[in-house]
Amino acid sequence: MNRAFQATLVGIALLLASCGGGQLTAGIEGSGAPVTTVGSITGFGSIFVNGVEYATAGAQIGIDGQPGTEAQLSVGDVVTVVGTVNADGKTGTASQVTFGGNVAGTVDQVNVPTQTLVVLGQTVLVTASTVFDASISPADITGIKPGASIEVSGFANSFGQLVASHIQLLPAAGTLRVEGVVQALNTTAHTFQVNALLVDY
Structure with missing residues (x-):
């Protein structure tokens, strides 16, 4: 499965929210509402x-x-x-x-023993439930190498990690994306962090 990404790097799409659960509902389920x-x-x-x-x-x-x-x-x-x-x-x-993927960018680190990746300063946790795109072989964390461009979808856990539900490879040039909670906002220096990622705005 391929998704079209822009051919040039245009920056970071930052969503100032975190995903922490499985379901958010409005209306009354079962009523047709x-x-x-x-x-x-x-x-x-x-x-x-x-x-x-x-x-x-x-x-x-x-x-x-x-x-x-x-x-x-x-x-x-x-x-x-x-x-x-x-x-x-x-x-x-x-x-x-x-x-919308939670993070899309270049893999900085791959830690097989801990089953974690680091992408744009975000720690991604791979579990037995993580689905790997067919383009990743073998279909586990060892199929992802530092320097690869990936997009990860999942939910944040209480440790600030992104628990991956789906990972796919991306073209080398694409839009960087990070979704998370803004931390250490400095309006004088015009910087803030999303986990380990320092953003200069």
């Missing part, structure tokens, strides 16, 4: 998120801030689904599905 849910994709044939199969015919698909298609999504991608859930609580209809 509007529902917004955040979770990793577990299957297709429609799209399965948080145990619900959402029909996606006619849904707007967004990939990294650009219009996309369902074919660009992968199992393990963390998405936001806007739609409704039927009375059975197991099926629904999506009107909008959006995906």
Whole structure:
């Protein structure tokens, strides 16, 4: 699965929030009322998120801030689904599905014993549940080398690590992206940090 990335480096897209859970809902599930849910994709044939199969015919698909298609999504991608859930609580209809990787950039470190990677100052934790894109061989942490460009989707844990649900390789030149909580904001020096990444704005 390939996603189109810009051919030139345009900077860091910083989202001033952290992902810490599996689901955020609005409305009453099972009533047909509007529902917004955040979770990793577990299957297709429609799209399965948080145990619900959402029909996606006619849904707007967004990939990294650009219009996309369902074919660009992968199992393990963390998405936001806007739609409704039927009375059975197991099926629904999506009107909008959006995906944005938590971090996209060059791998600085690979630590096989601890099953961690460092990308743009963010520590990425690989687990038995992490889905590796078909372009990564072998399909585990040893298939990723320092200097490779990757995009990681997942959830932050209480230690500030990004627990990877999906990892894919990217073209060498692409848009850098970091999602996290702003720390050590210095309005005089015009700097702040996102974990170990120091940003000069």
